[in-house]
Amino acid sequence: EVQLLESGGGLVQPGGSLRLSCAASGFTFGNYALTWVRQAPGKGLEWVALISSAGGTTYYADSVKGRFAISRDTSDNTVYLQMNSLRAEDTATYYCARRATPTATTGNWFDPWGQGTLVIVSS
């Protein structure tokens, strides 16, 4: 069974840092791009970042560019989101998700998703 399990969320002060982890299992990790998507309480979905299957290419939303960094470690099948200079508007549940297919020519849509980890930025 394909599974993604996020961890690392919590309460952090504005300006602080946090690193989220997403442990993957049940599939060949190195074959799939992975992404982070967030959802502020009671709001819609906002794409945050994506890392290619080999890890050599990353993409970011403008709202996090320069503050967040996505990475992956094939030794433990984990994708990370390093979040620096956190702001109140970064408060959200952060989901990691796997690209639905390994083929680079098909679209960047995602399945499955993890259960999410909540990040609260507040003093």
Added chain:
Amino acid sequence: DIQMTQSPSSVSASVGDRVAITCRASQAISTWVAWYQQKPGKAPKLLISAASTLQSGVPSRFSGSGSGTDFTLTITSLQPEDFATYFCQQAYKFPLTFGGGTKVEIK
């Protein structure tokens, strides 16, 4: 950035009803659209990719259509388990963007 304008933002419907949700892209995106279902407290679930490709295990009462700028998710014969929020997403180019969501509520 490509804006995805989803409508309606909410709809009240009864079991057995047909529901149509639309998404309009701010520029032509061919068929690079996906639809997700999200239930309260749960992660989104991919229903449809490439505008009209039903994912494995998704009931056939769900269907997607459209290309260019206008896309539709249709649920025929709404079932109790379909009451949820639905999101569209464009995969044409980065940054990836989602529609604002449509909450399907019980009438």
